[in-house]
Amino acid sequence: MMREQAANMSSTEPILTAEMVREIQALFPRYPNKRAVTLPALHIVNDRLRYVPLKAVVEIAQLLELAPAEVQDTLSFYGLFKQDQPHGRVRAWVCRSISCALRGGEQVLEHLCHKTGIRPGETTPDGALTLEYAECLGACEFAPCMLAGESLHRELTTAKADEFLSHVRPASGAGHSSAHA
Amino acid sequence: MSSFEPVLMANMALPDSHTLRVYESTGGYQALRRAIKELTPVQVIDAVKASNLRGRGGAGFPTGLKWTFLPKDHPGPIYMCINADESEPGTFNNRYLMELDPHQVIEGIILSSYATRATTAYIYLRYEYPLSWKRLQAALDECYAAGLLGKNILGSEFSLDVYLHKGAAAYICGEETGLIESLEGKRAWPRIKPPFPAIEGLFRKPTVVNNIETVACVTQIMARGVEWFKSIGVPSDPNNPRDPGSYGPKLYCLSGHVNNPGCYEAPLGITCRQLIDEYGGGVWKGRKGKAAIPGGISMGLFTEPEFDTPLDFAGPGKVGCLGLGTAAVVVLDETVSMVDFLHNSCRFFQHESCGQCTPCREGTAWALAMLNRIRAGKGRLRDLDLLLEIGDTIGIIPGTTICGLADGAAWPIKNAIRKFRGEFEDYIKRTNPHGYAVTEPVLALPVLAGAH
Structure with missing residues (x-):
């Protein structure tokens, strides 16, 4: 991956597509300066590429007339944007904060880690799933819960977690994933 | 308490409660139409001040008073920031408002912006709420199409743009100056105050930061009147002229070890025990309560005997907690360590x-x-x-x-x-019965190394 990224860096082909650039530029009139478009631009790239490699940071900085270090500084503050490699086709956030923890959230996260062989922050080798822990998802009445893509999974049990895995990784890690969430 | 009729949640059970059609069918945007036609911005501020509405985001600062800190006759722009970065563990009431009644929120944003002469409002919405994003964006689109947002709202001189801005999973962005820094595209490091945002806030301009539930209350105050609002809750302490009281309805969040966790609307000042027993169906599994978080984890803990404390702005402080916070109660049963x-x-x-x-x-x-x-x-x-x-x-x-x-x-x-x-x-x-002094490092249990 690092080598791939190094190749990306040296490539003259931009990593931001014309569509991404248009989407970013369309936000300029909403703010009195371009720097305020930093987080929206990072989201636009992250939604498409599932990560924001350094080359994208440099291109965003050019668009926003900032130093790449300014964009990188903001990016690195938040826990959301991966830079080394894209997250999985599904990124699942399992809540570990108090309301979920009181109803077994951490056991569900451990179960998912055990079943997939990955730890929070890691991606299954088939690229199907990235597991993350989350701090309070704001769905405490459904504890324990998990946000996978845009789907909120409520009142999780290990059985429901297994069902989720069978949707995300139907061939239990060997084959392709169906689109989930 | 039995005579209390929910107001903030009144429409949430209706089918398509998130649409403009349903919202207007229940009287929605009438308060805005009346305010723009009949009231000056100062009169709106005066009404909110007179209501003693206190911010619902955690600090409980009087909303109308906050608005009056804006400089008079400022050439503008003045910014409105709506804090929808709800991240305090145990808290989810803003999500209910945004998902199930976004127009009640937006009407409050327009009214608050009219009062403060803000011409641009940003809703800073946490990343973890994709459905709230969709519902708010659809509602904003409906408002623009209906002339409720944009240039010359409802044919008046007043113009307002409202934009959604997505956060990136950081609790600190709920702190109002952290939110401002994040919105400006920087790391969300809170600012030293003063200057307060009202003087120098977003893009160094005068700025008001209000919570989602707070602006929903503004809608109801302008629709139902100051007297209605002050008929609910706990009056000011007559012996303390500076106590603004705890007026109005409140969206309480209840989670943890209760039978029926959920978001419940009640008058400010119900006790924690009432919330658990009368709304939440009691502690789960027939167990006893051991402790409860009174208003989000940062507020501290009630012991079981302290469950009789009223959940108003003054209550939790009387038993050593930090305050009412977000009024998110999390119950711990007797088995919790x-x-x-x-x-x-x-x-x-x-x-x-x-x-x-x-x-x-x-x-x-x-x-x-x-x-x-x-x-x-x-x-x-x-x-x-x-x-x-x-x-x-x-x-x-x-x-x-x-x-x-x-x-x-x-x-x-x-x-x-x-x-x-x-x-x-x-x-x-x-x-550790021998109580020896430990010098070697200790690994965390369980090991859950994360992405942050």
């Missing part, structure tokens, strides 16, 4: 400290390291005093940090150890 509770709390704040102020960054990290060690059976009795020393010395209240995150980190430590000290001592004596 307070060591585990405090570990969970310390882990949260260590993860979410923004790292700007040394007492908070280091204090939250060392508190977690000590809790990890205590849980691993290598605790020492004097660790409890060390933890209390951290708790007593980090935060705005002791005066060592820029924002209140550290006070929020400190309160669960102080309350858990001072109110349940015997349990901590028993745990340490049982798991």
